[in-house]
Amino acid sequence: MSSYLNRFSCLLILLFILLNPVSLAAQTDHPQDDNMPEYYVKASVLELLALDHDTNAHMVEEQLVKVEVLEGKFAGQVLLARNSLSGSAGIDIIIDKGDRVVLYITERVSETDGKSEIAEIYVVEKVRTGAQMILLGIFMALLVLIGGFQGIKALVGLGFTGLGIFMVLLPALAEGRSPLLVTLPLLVAVTLLTMLVVAGFSRKALAATLGTTGGLMVAGLIAVLVGGDLASLQGLGTEEERLLLYIENVSINTRGILFAGILLGALGAIMDVAMSVASAIEEVKKANPALTQAQLTRAGMQVGRDVMGTMVNTLILAYAGGALPFLLLYLSYQSPAVYWLNTEFITSEILRAAAGSVGLVVSVPITAVLAGLLNRNTGRMPVTNHPAASPKNGSGNRV
Numbered sequence: 001m002s003s004y005l006n007r008f009s010c011l012l013i014l015l016f017i018l019l020n021p022v023s024l025a026a027q028t029d030h031p032q033d034d035n036m037p038e039y040y041v042k043a044s045v046l047e048l049l050a051l052d053h054d055t056n057a058h059m060v061e062e063q064l065v066k067v068e069v070l071e072g073k074f075a076g077q078v079l080l081a082r083n084s085l086s087g088s089a090g091i092d093i094i095i096d097k098g099d100r101v102v103l104y105i106t107e108r109v110s111e112t113d114g115k116s117e118i119a120e121i122y123v124v125e126k127v128r129t130g131a132q133m134i135l136l137g138i139f140m141a142l143l144v145l146i147g148g149f150q151g152i153k154a155l156v157g158l159g160f161t162g163l164g165i166f167m168v169l170l171p172a173l174a175e176g177r178s179p180l181l182v183t184l185p186l187l188v189a190v191t192l193l194t195m196l197v198v199a200g201f202s203r204k205a206l207a208a209t210l211g212t213t214g215g216l217m218v219a220g221l222i223a224v225l226v227g228g229d230l231a232s233l234q235g236l237g238t239e240e241e242r243l244l245l246y247i248e249n250v251s252i253n254t255r256g257i258l259f260a261g262i263l264l265g266a267l268g269a270i271m272d273v274a275m276s277v278a279s280a281i282e283e284v285k286k287a288n289p290a291l292t293q294a295q296l297t298r299a300g301m302q303v304g305r306d307v308m309g310t311m312v313n314t315l316i317l318a319y320a321g322g323a324l325p326f327l328l329l330y331l332s333y334q335s336p337a338v339y340w341l342n343t344e345f346i347t348s349e350i351l352r353a354a355a356g357s358v359g360l361v362v363s364v365p366i367t368a369v370l371a372g373l374l375n376r377n378t379g380r381m382p383v384t385n386h387p388a389a390s391p392k393n394g395s396g397n398r399v
Contacts (some may be wrong), residue, residue, distance in 0.1 A: 039072055044067060065123060178256060207371035234255055261352070266356030
């Protein structure tokens with residue numbers, strides 16, 4: 001019992017040492033911009049005014065909107081904002097009285113008194129955080145209601161994941177650091193913390209963590225080997241990825257971002273399979289302590305095969321759902337398969353699904369072998385008093 005806990009503790013310390021430089025780098029201050037301030041604030045639409053048809057010669061109209069600012073420096077003030085309308089669905093922001101919107105406000109120095117004044121106010125988006133909070137509230141309530149204390153622990157693990165992504169991963173990537181060297185240690189640390197929260201310092205937590213780590217490393221290796229030289233992917237398949245090239249003063253490794261995204265997308269499914277296998281082996285061991293290491297491993301493999309089939313579908317369908325608009329676009333314009341199957345975007349999505357699925361499949365035997373090893377019998381089993389084994393006394397009665 002103490003041996004595997006010692007190994008588990010050593011792993012935790014090692015991960016802390018590995019992640020510490022990354023954390024410090026992620027907290028580096030950025031230089032401040034010398035330009036006048038700009039703000040993004042929420043506001044409520046009070047009234048829609050007339051359209052300004054003479055804005056420019058590019059068929060863009062500007063709708064004048066009376067709004068009340070709800071937060072920040074200008075809270076409570078009633079201002080006049082502009083809403084640009086080009087007649088393009090998906091670009092125009094269609095608003096009505098009573099809607100909540102996000103404003104972009106800039107300031108400038110007044111030429112008369114030298115004080116700051118509002119230069120421009122534009123409507124840039126509708127407020128959707130209210131719907132997000134309702135959705136998250138339903139999710140968290142159901143998780144706690146159905147999962148009980150385990151549901152609460154799952155939320156804590158989810159919190160660790162969110163903090164790792166937003167406090168460590170994204171700042172480090174924004175500084176131009178190696179995506180794989182940042183992402184892999186971070187995901188291993190997130191896995192370890194999640195397993196510790198869900199299962200505590202236990203054999204199944206250790207086996208599931210190591211199994212997940214093995215699956216992630218294999219998925220990363222497949223992504224680098226196939227996506228690098230074989231497929232010649234550059235990580236520039238979408239407009240958002242191409243925009244990364246224009247960030248000033250930072251050199252973003254877009255290919256590395258692609259590979260890091262593959263690991264990030266596969267982590268949840270791999271963790272799920274690894275924990276299912278490790279938990280099953282521990283329960284089998286409790287039900288029959290006499291089982292050997294080989295028997296425990298075989299039991300874990302059987303459970304892993306069952307879970308594997310559904311989880312691979314989960315990964316494939318998730319990526320297919322993300323690529324659905326693009327696939328429909330290619331088919332609607334009757335683009336030949338030889339073209340769209342070789343586009344960087346479709347190849348990247350196939351790589352995401354395939355590499356994640358390979359990592360998921362590989363995690364099953366790794367976890368099964370490790371869980372069987374950790375739950376094996378380490379000594380002689382205690383002898384139980386079975387009636388057939390009890391000696392007889394002189395009168396023929398069982399002792």
